Amino acid sequence: MLSTVKILWNSLKMALQELRMNKLRTFLSLLGITIGIFCIIAVRTATDSLETNIRNQLASLGTNVIFIQKWPWDGGPDFPWWKFVNRPEPRYQELKMVEDRAKTVEHAAFLSQVNNRRVEYGSDYIDNVNLLGVTYDFDKVQTVEIEQGRYFTPRESSDGANVVVLGADIWQQLFPPGTSIVGKYVNVAGHKCAVIGLLKYKGSGIIDASVYNDATVILPYMFLRKIVDERRYGDPWIMVIGKPGVTLNAMKDDMQGVMRAVRRLEPAEEDDFSLNEITAADKELNSIFTLLNTVGGVIAGFSLLVGCFGIANIMFVTVKERTNIIGLKKAIGAKRSIIMQEFLLESIILCLIGGLIGLVMIFGLTILVSLAGFTVTLTVKNIVVGLVFSVVMGIISGFIPAYSASKLDPVVAIRGN
Numbered sequence: 001m002l003s004t005v006k007i008l009w010n011s012l013k014m015a016l017q018e019l020r021m022n023k024l025r026t027f028l029s030l031l032g033i034t035i036g037i038f039c040i041i042a043v044r045t046a047t048d049s050l051e052t053n054i055r056n057q058l059a060s061l062g063t064n065v066i067f068i069q070k071w072p073w074d075g076g077p078d079f080p081w082w083k084f085v086n087r088p089e090p091r092y093q094e095l096k097m098v099e100d101r102a103k104t105v106e107h108a109a110f111l112s113q114v115n116n117r118r119v120e121y122g123s124d125y126i127d128n129v130n131l132l133g134v135t136y137d138f139d140k141v142q143t144v145e146i147e148q149g150r151y152f153t154p155r156e157s158s159d160g161a162n163v164v165v166l167g168a169d170i171w172q173q174l175f176p177p178g179t180s181i182v183g184k185y186v187n188v189a190g191h192k193c194a195v196i197g198l199l200k201y202k203g204s205g206i207i208d209a210s211v212y213n214d215a216t217v218i219l220p221y222m223f224l225r226k227i228v229d230e231r232r233y234g235d236p237w238i239m240v241i242g243k244p245g246v247t248l249n250a251m252k253d254d255m256q257g258v259m260r261a262v263r264r265l266e267p268a269e270e271d272d273f274s275l276n277e278i279t280a281a282d283k284e285l286n287s288i289f290t291l292l293n294t295v296g297g298v299i300a301g302f303s304l305l306v307g308c309f310g311i312a313n314i315m316f317v318t319v320k321e322r323t324n325i326i327g328l329k330k331a332i333g334a335k336r337s338i339i340m341q342e343f344l345l346e347s348i349i350l351c352l353i354g355g356l357i358g359l360v361m362i363f364g365l366t367i368l369v370s371l372a373g374f375t376v377t378l379t380v381k382n383i384v385v386g387l388v389f390s391v392v393m394g395i396i397s398g399f400i401p402a403y404s405a406s407k408l409d410p411v412v413a414i415r416g417n
Helices: 002-021 023-059 092-101 154-159 168-174 221-227 248-262 278-321 323-331 336-371 380-406 410-414
Strands: 065-069 105-121 124-134 146-149 163-166 185-188 191-199 216-220 235-242 274-276
Touching: 023 278, 023 336, 023 380, 065 248, 092 105, 092 235, 092 248, 105 168, 105 221, 105 248, 124 168, 124 221, 154 216, 154 221, 163 168, 163 185, 168 191, 191 216, 191 221, 216 221, 235 248, 248 274, 278 323, 278 336, 278 380, 323 336, 323 410, 336 380
Parallel strands: 124 216, 163 191
Antiparallel strands: 065 235, 065 274, 105 124, 105 185, 105 235, 146 191, 163 216, 185 191
């Protein structure tokens, strides 16, 4: 144990001495390892952060929520759109039937979205606003975060009252800071509406995975029907959330039977609706990020390969420079394994120094990117991966030089320099 510690200490001193004595040569040799570790861990950090961001956005939709829609989510280059184009859109009347017949559903809501509308307050206005008409239970199947004010009452929802909840971009742009907004009136698509609530700021993510965003006005569905021809301009769907303890598969089976009964489909007829859920997107994400990590790893691998050649080169030069020292050590009884361990450890330490520099560069980069508004995290897992890669590269780079050093004849080696 003591001999191993002594070898490690001597190797560390030799590596630091190499850095001090031959700064430029060592710097150029370490540069390849530094760039290689930087590339491979930067790719992993970027893809991990991107994946976490997207999965968090998808999770906000609910893992036990099913979206009853006309179109399926599993699109692609070979998507057979002609099979679905003639399907009927979900209808408001179907919501009551779903609520009455579905045994696994806790809450259900009908939604219809109309885009590119105008909201006015006095002489100020905002265009390209999304109107989201919802039934009362919408806040039970989807989290609605209210900054000020409140959500609709059951009476306001059923009567189609002209009340609205404004998205953050809308109320922040239409009203001066410090204004008491709740209770004010705005014109939505040309109709006077009372502001009863203000939504919290959501921000923009990598993908638009939320049911609503900061440029959305949430209003009762029955009111939306009064002010917009939603059958022509709307995008309707039904959202259902399962009862506690009910699996997603059980709920899908239940909803398939319910919707087939609601649509009065014969046993031989195909479904004319889609039951979409988040797990389908999860499967796609797994394959996408596996591919990204693989491609990024291959590209970074070439950088590491170049770095290996640089470290191997410096180790060969080091062996040449210390030939007489190696001969003296072997002459006084040093075993081949000891000589080999010394040079291998020195190679590993050099690679670890290069790897640590690369990790510090990535840490600095994550701070800069985070300041720009993107959440990027250098995880402990990726730090460990970077250090492991450094050790492996050190072993690969230093093995042949260390082996050649251990095979030197002591008499010849002493006379070498």
